[in-house]
Amino acid sequence: MKTLLRRQQQEGWRWLLKEILPERKSWLTHWSFLWVIPAGFLIAVSLAHILAPLTAGSFDKLQTTWQAQLTITSLSFIVLIFLLDQIYRSQYQEGVMQDFLAAARAMPVIYFSLFTGGIMAYAYFQLSQETTTAFATDVIFLLFVGTITSIGYVYYRVARLIFHDPKDEFMQQEIERGIDRKVDTDTRQRIANNILRETLPDYAKLQSDSHSVSQRTDLFTADEIDTIGHIADVDLSTLAQAFIEVEASLDEGTDPKDIRLLLNVELGQKLVAGAPVLSVNTRNGATIDVPRRVGEVLEQAITCSDSHPFDTGENQIDRNLDYINDSCKQAIENLNSSGLRRHMEFYTDILQYVTRSPIASSSTSTDLIDRIHREFYHIFDAAADTGNAELINTIRAQTFHICLRYHIQGDKALFDKFLGLYTNYYKVLVSQTRSNTDDLVHGFLVSIENLQTRLTAELGRAETEDEVNEVAANIQSWYQVLEDVFRHSIDLGDAKTFNNVWSLGEDEFILADPRRNSPTTYELQYQVENAEDDEERDRLQTRLDAAKEKERVIDLFQEEFEHMQFIAAARAFLAFKQGELPEEDFADMFDESISNSLASINKLSEIYFRLHQNPQIVSLLKWESEDSDVFEGVQTSLPATHTWLKEFYCVLCLLLLDPDDYPDDDIDPDDNPLTEIDVTKQAYPGFQETLDELDEDVFKRLPVADEQLDQFEERKELLRSLDTQMQGVLERREEDRIIEADLDPEKVENYKDSYVSQFVESFALRQALIDLDWWIQDELDDPDAIPPSGYRRWYPKHPFIEDQREDYVQHLDADIASHVTAIIERILDECNPYLAAETVSSHDAVPDRVAALCPARGPVALIVGRYRPRRAIHDSDAFDPDYAEFDHCIGGFQYADDQPTVPVYSEPEMEPDVLLLTEPTTQPEFTERSESDAPVDIEINAADRDLIREVTGDKEYEKLSNDEIRDLLQCVRMQIEHRLTVDVADDIGVSITVEES
Numbered sequence: 001m002k003t004l005l006r007r008q009q010q011e012g013w014r015w016l017l018k019e020i021l022p023e024r025k026s027w028l029t030h031w032s033f034l035w036v037i038p039a040g041f042l043i044a045v046s047l048a049h050i051l052a053p054l055t056a057g058s059f060d061k062l063q064t065t066w067q068a069q070l071t072i073t074s075l076s077f078i079v080l081i082f083l084l085d086q087i088y089r090s091q092y093q094e095g096v097m098q099d100f101l102a103a104a105r106a107m108p109v110i111y112f113s114l115f116t117g118g119i120m121a122y123a124y125f126q127l128s129q130e131t132t133t134a135f136a137t138d139v140i141f142l143l144f145v146g147t148i149t150s151i152g153y154v155y156y157r158v159a160r161l162i163f164h165d166p167k168d169e170f171m172q173q174e175i176e177r178g179i180d181r182k183v184d185t186d187t188r189q190r191i192a193n194n195i196l197r198e199t200l201p202d203y204a205k206l207q208s209d210s211h212s213v214s215q216r217t218d219l220f221t222a223d224e225i226d227t228i229g230h231i232a233d234v235d236l237s238t239l240a241q242a243f244i245e246v247e248a249s250l251d252e253g254t255d256p257k258d259i260r261l262l263l264n265v266e267l268g269q270k271l272v273a274g275a276p277v278l279s280v281n282t283r284n285g286a287t288i289d290v291p292r293r294v295g296e297v298l299e300q301a302i303t304c305s306d307s308h309p310f311d312t313g314e315n316q317i318d319r320n321l322d323y324i325n326d327s328c329k330q331a332i333e334n335l336n337s338s339g340l341r342r343h344m345e346f347y348t349d350i351l352q353y354v355t356r357s358p359i360a361s362s363s364t365s366t367d368l369i370d371r372i373h374r375e376f377y378h379i380f381d382a383a384a385d386t387g388n389a390e391l392i393n394t395i396r397a398q399t400f401h402i403c404l405r406y407h408i409q410g411d412k413a414l415f416d417k418f419l420g421l422y423t424n425y426y427k428v429l430v431s432q433t434r435s436n437t438d439d440l441v442h443g444f445l446v447s448i449e450n451l452q453t454r455l456t457a458e459l460g461r462a463e464t465e466d467e468v469n470e471v472a473a474n475i476q477s478w479y480q481v482l483e484d485v486f487r488h489s490i491d492l493g494d495a496k497t498f499n500n501v502w503s504l505g506e507d508e509f510i511l512a513d514p515r516r517n518s519p520t521t522y523e524l525q526y527q528v529e530n531a532e533d534d535e536e537r538d539r540l541q542t543r544l545d546a547a548k549e550k551e552r553v554i555d556l557f558q559e560e561f562e563h564m565q566f567i568a569a570a571r572a573f574l575a576f577k578q579g580e581l582p583e584e585d586f587a588d589m590f591d592e593s594i595s596n597s598l599a600s601i602n603k604l605s606e607i608y609f610r611l612h613q614n615p616q617i618v619s620l621l622k623w624e625s626e627d628s629d630v631f632e633g634v635q636t637s638l639p640a641t642h643t644w645l646k647e648f649y650c651v652l653c654l655l656l657l658d659p660d661d662y663p664d665d666d667i668d669p670d671d672n673p674l675t676e677i678d679v680t681k682q683a684y685p686g687f688q689e690t691l692d693e694l695d696e697d698v699f700k701r702l703p704v705a706d707e708q709l710d711q712f713e714e715r716k717e718l719l720r721s722l723d724t725q726m727q728g729v730l731e732r733r734e735e736d737r738i739i740e741a742d743l744d745p746e747k748v749e750n751y752k753d754s755y756v757s758q759f760v761e762s763f764a765l766r767q768a769l770i771d772l773d774w775w776i777q778d779e780l781d782d783p784d785a786i787p788p789s790g791y792r793r794w795y796p797k798h799p800f801i802e803d804q805r806e807d808y809v810q811h812l813d814a815d816i817a818s819h820v821t822a823i824i825e826r827i828l829d830e831c832n833p834y835l836a837a838e839t840v841s842s843h844d845a846v847p848d849r850v851a852a853l854c855p856a857r858g859p860v861a862l863i864v865g866r867y868r869p870r871r872a873i874h875d876s877d878a879f880d881p882d883y884a885e886f887d888h889c890i891g892g893f894q895y896a897d898d899q900p901t902v903p904v905y906s907e908p909e910m911e912p913d914v915l916l917l918t919e920p921t922t923q924p925e926f927t928e929r930s931e932s933d934a935p936v937d938i939e940i941n942a943a944d945r946d947l948i949r950e951v952t953g954d955k956e957y958e959k960l961s962n963d964e965i966r967d968l969l970q971c972v973r974m975q976i977e978h979r980l981t982v983d984v985a986d987d988i989g990v991s992i993t994v995e996e997s
Contacts (some may be wrong), residue, residue, distance in 0.1 A: 004450035052925055182260060192267050199236050201243055204261040208289055220278045220295045222271035229304035230270050238301035240267075242278075245294045265302055277302070317368070325375055332382045339392035344379070344398045347372050351402065355411060369414065369687050376421055384428045396425065396447050403451060407458075407474050416477045425482040430492045438496070443501055452478055452508060460512035464542055465549045472553040479560060486568040487623060490575050495588035502565060502593035507553045514547040521547045522935040565612045566604075566630075570648035577698045587703035595704075601656040608649045610636070612901055613683045646690050651699065654715040662718055667725060681734040687723045691716055738970045741801040743942050748800055754812065755976065756934045763820050764907040765827070766935075767888040768861045769902070769926050772917065780929040780979060788977035789823050790936070791815075795974045797942060815976075821909040823978060827926070828910075828991070830982040834924075835915075836990040843868040843994050846914055847876035851895040853916060853975045853990055854902070862893050862904045870906055870925045873914075879904070884937045912991040920986035939975045943968050 069795035086221070127181035173403070197206060222228050246261065262279040264271065271277065278298060280290070306937025324346050331339035351372060354365040376399070383391040399421050406415040428438055455475050462468040482501055489498040514521045524544040572589050598604045662671070669675050694716065700709045708715075760766070769775040799810075828835070840849045846869050850862065864870045873879055873893065885903050892901035907915075929939050941947060948968050949957040960968075 071625075076430055102403050107223065112490070121620070132239070133480075179932075181866075185685065189268050195213075196234055196267070198263070199240065200263070203259055204243060204263060204502055206263055206266055210248050216726060219274070219280055219290050220276070220298060222275045222277055223273040223769040225277060225295045225299040225302075227271055227277055227299060227302045227304050228273060230308050231265060231302060232266055232305045233303040234265055234267065235301045235303075237299060242294050242297040242301060245297055246290055248287060249291050249294070251692075268308065271304065280688070317700050321371065324788060325378075328375075328379050329382060332379070332391055335386065335388050335391065337388070337394045337686050340379075340383075341392055341394045341398070347375070348398060348402055348405070351414075352405065355406075355409065355414065369417070373417055373421075375423055376418075379760065380421070380425060380446065381428060382585075389440060392429070393443055396444060399425065400447050400451060404454060407455065412470075412473055412477075415474055419474075419477050419481060422481050422487070424487050425490075427488045427496070430494050430497070438469075441497055445497070448478070448481060449504060452504075456508055456512050459509070459550065459553075460517070462550070463546050465545050468546050468549045468553060472557075472871050475553075475557060479557065479564065483564050483568075487571070490568065490572050490581060493582055493585045493688075494591070495585040498568070498589050499592040502568070502597070509557070512550060514550050514556055519543075519547075520897045521551065559610065562607045565593075565597060566607050566611060566636040566648075567645065568622060570596065570645050573648045574644045576701075577695070582700065583703075585602065590703050598652055599656070601653060602676060604649065604652055604656065604805070605674060605677045608645070609677050609679045611645070612685060643690075646687065647694070650687055650690050650694060650719065653719050654694075654699070654704070654712070655704055657715050657718055657722075659711055659714040659718050665721075667721060669725060669729055670723070672725055672729075674722050675729050679730070681730040684727065684730050686727060688720065689719050691723075702962070706937070717780075735966060735970055738798050738801065739966070741797070743800045743940070743972070744802045747802075748940050751800070751812075751940070752938045754814065755938060758813065759820065759936055762816050762909075763823070764888060764905045764909065765824055765863055766928075767886075768863055768905045768917070769905075771886040771888070772860055774924050774926055776798055776925055776927045777935065778927055778929050780931050783979075786929060786979040786981060788937075788979050790819060791975070792975045794943070794968060794971040797970050797972050800942075800972055817909055819976065819978070823980065824907070824910050826980070827982060830986050831924075831988060831989075834920075834984045834986060836987065838990055838992045839995050840992060840995045843872045843913075846872045846992065846994065847878060847893075849992060850893065850914065850916060851878060853992075854895040854899070857916065857918040857990065859895075859902045859916055859989075860902060860919050862902050863910060863915040863917065864904060865907055865913045865915075867908070869913040870908075873904065912993040914992040915989060916986065916992065917989040918986050920984075921988040924984040924986070924988055927981045929981070935978065937975075937979075939973075941973045943970075943971045949972055 113569045194208070200206070202342070239960055243261075249260075262276075262281070264275060264277050264279075276799070278290075324343050327343045328340055331337075331343060351369065354368050376395075378801050380392075380395050383395055399418065402418045403415060406418065426441070426444055429444060430437065452475070455478060457469060459468065459471045459475065462471055482504060485501050488500065489495075489501065508514055514524075519527070521544065521757060524547055525542060528540045528544055531540055569589075571588055572581060572594070576583065576586035598607075697713055702709070766775065838849065838853065840846055850873070853859075862873070864873050874881070874891070876893075878893050878895055880892040880894060880901060881890075883889070883901050883903070885901075888905060889903040890906050891904050893904050897970050928935055945965070948960075948965065952960070
């Protein structure tokens with residue numbers, strides 16, 4: 001009842017009424033007597049009452065009519081049973097019952113008998129009018145005709161169902177009912193288990209809700225308390241009694257909150273021998289003793305059954321899906337393309353059904369989609385083995401329609417999932433050695449091109465940015481299919497498909513590109529600027545934003561397709577070089593596609609460097625994989641992609657460069673085709689090593705003119721010179737870029753904040769002195785009055801400019817540690833006269849020596865230096881790790897039971913090893929001064945010639961070369977200063993040093 005009420009609260013009263021009332025078919029079958037008998041009785045009694053005065057003396061005629069009516073009805077039932085038996089025996093095999101009824105002429109005989117029987121009965125009444133009226137005869141005959149007509153209608157329905165072979169329709173309905181039942185069952189099971197969760201105390205959890213526990217004790221298993229099977233019910237009140245028993249068994253002083261009970265009692269779950277039913281883990285890892293009585297109560301609370309307690313509908317789904325699968329296989333074996341199409345349409349309809357709300361969000365929907373997705377692979381494999389063009393084209397058409405449907409439906413995940421079928425479609429198709437493979441592959445290419453045409457048309461019709469991005473996402477997936485086909489065409493040596501796909505993605509956005517169609521982006525911009533109405537301006541602005549987004553995604557697609565072409569060409573060259581691709585196939589690819597599209601070194605370089613700067617690592621992984629699992633996408637090897645991409649680029653450059661165009665050794669940078677490329681020094685790969693490894697034998701096997709192959713060494717040296725010159729040009733460009741760039745105020749401020757923050761966190765001695773009230777912070781009046789502790793340096797500028805390559809300044813932690821160390825050394829130097837010196841023979845002796853010094857000294861803080869003395873203090877019995885009087889202390893040191901605990905601080909950069917601070921007669925003052933609120937003054941200035949002259953002085957500046965000045969201009973002047981005065985007039989502690997040999 002709780003589950004039913006909770007479900008009613010979620011679904012509403014309409015759902016509850018629908019659940020209580022049987023479905024429509026029940027009222028037409030086994031529940032029909034509930035309305036047929038009362039309706040028949042009411043009609044008969046009403047007619048008898050109304051016609052009683054008119055039917056006097058006609059009882060013998062009525063008796064004769066009823067006898068004829070009952071006789072015809074009885075005979076009809078016999079015929080009906082015979083027909084139903086034949087239907088059962090035929091098991092709805094297509095054509096069996098149709099042929100049987102047509103050959104037996106059963107239906108015409110039945111209809112003739114019913115019709116003539118009715119005519120004879122009516123004639124009998126008309127000839128007997130001396131004992132009754134004609135009106136009474138008509139009314140009485142109405143009941144007889146109704147019976148005859150009803151029987152005839154039953155025969156009509158039976159024959160119609162036979163001729164329409166309803167098993168397929170019923171099968172689909174059964175799957176849909178099974179899906180609904182599965183989702184409904186999952187909901188009921190979830191609600192029931194939520195009720196169970198809500199009744200558990202805070203210290204008890206269901207095992208599925210708890211993270212894995214390393215320290216866990218299984219108290220009772222399923223076989224120990226006889227709860228093997230599916231959990232069908234849990235008595236909540238009895239379960240609560242089990243918790244009471246557990247609490248009663250705890251030792252005195254044990255808080256139930258210190259334990260956690262884990263129960264494995266979710267409804268529907270299957271328990272097997274050895275499976276834990278109740279487990280416990282405690283906060284301190286201790287064990288608890290739970291009496292056997294708890295297990296007995298659990299056994300009473302849990303009811304198990306051998307079968308699953310919930311009617312999940314899975315068997316109903318599996319049985320009917322298996323029927324569709326078997327029917328598809330049968331259609332393939334019989335080369336029945338129409339039958340295959342019909343049964344694949346059932347798959348399509350089921351997919352459409354499971355993607356509707358609320359089923360679409362359930363695990364049932366996901367599992368069913370995955371199952372049908374796998375079945376498509378199996379169906380195509382079976383059809384491809386037959387080589388039958390009609391079957392293969394039927395599957396291709398269904399794949400197209402499913403992809404198109406999910407695109408229109410806006411379901412990106414399912415569109416991608418089923419679009420991936422095209423890849424396997426091509427791969428299996430080409431692997432078949434049949435005469436009609438070329439025609440089938442051509443049909444495949446036409447199909448994906450039609451899909452692209454549809455997607456491109458929708459991109460052109462999109463009027464908002466969201467609509468553009470939705471279509472663009474699907475077009476992106478379409479290009480991934482092209483990439484897979486490229487890859488497989490190389491693996492399979494299919495030069496014809498390679499060449500067809502090479503040209504498939506070019507100039508496909510003419511109808512969608514706003515730059516080529518009216519209204520153009522410029523026209524829309526003009527209309528927006530001149531719109532008089534705000535509403536009209538907003539509408540036009542929306543279209544303008546969509547047009548700009550179209551331009552962006554179209555440019556992106558065209559660039560990515562060029563990348564794809566380049567990668568495919570490079571991969572084909574690699575396969576050719578390794579002997580995996582026949583020379584004649586590579587020659588066909590090279591002559592037809594590669595050499596025509598990559599015929600300019602400027603275009604070639606633009607594509608390669610763009611790809612190099614923005615590598616699609618996930619995409620490149622495909623090209624390195626030997627194969628990938630079609631369901632999981634698991635790659636089987638790691639990439640070395642840039643090696644062969646670079647090698648292919650160099651090979652094409654060697655073919656495109658002509659040494660005769662560069663007769664002089666001194667090449668003008670303006671004549672270098674590489675210098676025209678917009679690439680940074682960091683992104684430029686350099687080609688010296690690749691040129692050293694180029695194989696002349698492979699080069700000479702390329703399908704190009706002999707004069708190009710004869711000049712291999714000359715071309716190689718020319719490209720080497722151009723590459724060397726390009727690196728010098730790029731280095732100069734990078735220097736100029738850094739020199740001309742302004743400092744980014746945000747990055748400078750971030751550096752200052754980071755430095756100050758880490759400086760404060762790293763300076764543990766400073767924190768200890770602050771906690772002792774010995775540290776004073778004050779503003780600086782005269783910077784020259786107090787010498788600073790810090791450093792001044794030239795630092796590389798590029799981390800502080802807007803398009804920095806580094807995410808943070810290097811060596812920041814080391815610089816801070818060095819700075820803090822210098823300050824600590826200065827403090828100790830000034831305090832040495834007021835610090836007693838002690839030495840110990842080993843690190844292990846440090847705690848005892850500190851404990852011995854404390855009673856007479858009145859310690860207020862203990863500062864521990866390097867790792868080993870810190871470890872010794874930490875491991876001693878006097879150390880309390882939970883002591884935290886101040887935020888920065890790492891614990892406390894209690895040298896005697898009746899003495900206060902001394903706060904301990906860790907200062908890794910400090911020497912001596914331990915510093916014991918004691919309470920002096922005169923309080924010392926460590927005064928920290930700065931020009932800002934921060935303890936450290938930081939100034940960062942971009943270097944220019946005036947600053948360099950000011951820092952170095954006129955004489956040193958004149959000695960600098962131009963290159964040295966250029967180096968300094970790429971730096972900033974960084975000044976970090978900390979000013980501190982120390983005023984100590986009394987003993988303040990003891991410094992302890994370890995002299996361990």
